[in-house]
Amino acid sequence: MSKLSLTALFLDDDADILDAAELVLLRHGFTLIKAQTPEAAREKLAATPVDILLLDLNYRRGDTSGEAGLKFLAEQMTLTPALPVVVVTGHSGMSIAIQAMRMGAQDFVVKPWHNDRFIASIKAALEAPRIVAPPQDLNLERSEKELIKAALNRRQFNISQAAKDLGVTRAALYRRMEKHGL
Numbered sequence: 001m002s003k004l005s006l007t008a009l010f011l012d013d014d015a016d017i018l019d020a021a022e023l024v025l026l027r028h029g030f031t032l033i034k035a036q037t038p039e040a041a042r043e044k045l046a047a048t049p050v051d052i053l054l055l056d057l058n059y060r061r062g063d064t065s066g067e068a069g070l071k072f073l074a075e076q077m078t079l080t081p082a083l084p085v086v087v088v089t090g091h092s093g094m095s096i097a098i099q100a101m102r103m104g105a106q107d108f109v110v111k112p113w114h115n116d117r118f119i120a121s122i123k124a125a126l127e128a129p130r131i132v133a134p135p136q137d138l139n140l141e142r143s144e145k146e147l148i149k150a151a152l153n154r155r156q157f158n159i160s161q162a163a164k165d166l167g168v169t170r171a172a173l174y175r176r177m178e179k180h181g182l
Contacts, residue, residue: 005029005031005050005051006029006031006051006126007031007032007033007048007049007050007051007052008018008025008031008032008033008050008051008052008053008054008087008122009032009033009034009035009041009045009048009050009052009053009054010032010034010038010053010055010088011027011035011036011038011053011054011055011059011069011072012034012035012036012054012056012059012088012147013036013037013056013059013060013061013075014036014056014060015034017056017088017111018032018034018036021088021118022034023080024115024118025119025122025127025169026029026047026117028119030122031046033050034175036059037059038059038068038072041072043117045076045079045080046078048152049156050083050153051084051086051126052083052084052085052086052122052125052126053076053083053084053086054085054086054088054098054122055069055072055073055085055086055087055088055100055105056069056087056088056089056090057069057073057087057089057096057097057100058089059167060072061167063098066089066096066099066100069087069100070096070099070100070103072165073085073087073100073103073104073105074175075105077103081104082150082154083088084106084107084125085104085105085106085108085125086106086107086108086109086122086125087100087101087105087107087108088109088113088118089108089109089110089111090110090111090112092172097110106124106125106128107121107124108121109121138182141180144176144180145180145182147166147178148162148166148173148177148180148182149163149182151163151166152182159173159174
């Protein structure tokens, strides 16, 4: 968490929840991107890199199944497997939140949240990123190139941070980038 400002995207259909989260997150140095539908969240995630995804699991009044949120989570874990996710839910219950964690979410917060717990969950997810399974491609050259590209994208081309994520020095990362034509 060395960047001055971190960006979170929060998908929740309740505008009041998004506004409350924005107030808390702003005080802790975050920029919040709000989305009230999965479609809006997809568009915003495609347009803007984010550091963390905050995810409600229900997007229609009266829906408590968590099905829509779990579907969105599965999609995001496929597209951006290293993106930290914290589930923020009030109606789905513990079993759905635990299912979300099994699918890749790092933590969950129950609405209405306690601000300190909310921020602590977000910071913990950012400080202990998910370990992404190694690529299925067993060709070492291609795998290394893809891992380097993923680290660079995740860190918005900050070479120092990408090198740290990969467990190599900046100089070693530069050599490997040159080797792969990156």
